[in-house]
Amino acid sequence: MMHTIVPMELLEEQKSLPTRSFRPLRSGYAEFWQDGSLCRLISTDPTLYLDPHFAPGARWNHPRPGGM
Numbered sequence: 359m360m361h362t363i364v365p366m367e368l369l370e371e372q373k374s375l376p377t378r379s380f381r382p383l384r385s386g387y388a389e390f391w392q393d394g395s396l397c398r399l400i401s402t403d404p405t406l407y408l409d410p411h412f413a414p415g416a417r418w419n420h421p422r423p424g425g426m
Contacts, residue, residue, distance in 0.1 A: 394418060 362369065377392045386401025396416045399406060406412050 388412065388418065390418065 380387045385403040389397040
């Protein structure tokens with residue numbers, strides 16, 4: 359049994375996500391969508407989250423020099 363304010367059609371609908379890939383970083387991982395844009399950052403280094411190079415949706419097709 360489920361108690362929710364969300365319509366059941368939305369709960370039952372399961373859209374598949376595009377293929378994603380992970381690339382290792384110096385202190386974590388970056389997850390990318392199939393088109394090469396950044397999906398999310400998984401890291402314990404707070405400076406990476408402040409770097410616009412790692413912003414969600416950023417295009418990132420090659421390793422970053424000197425940091426990875």
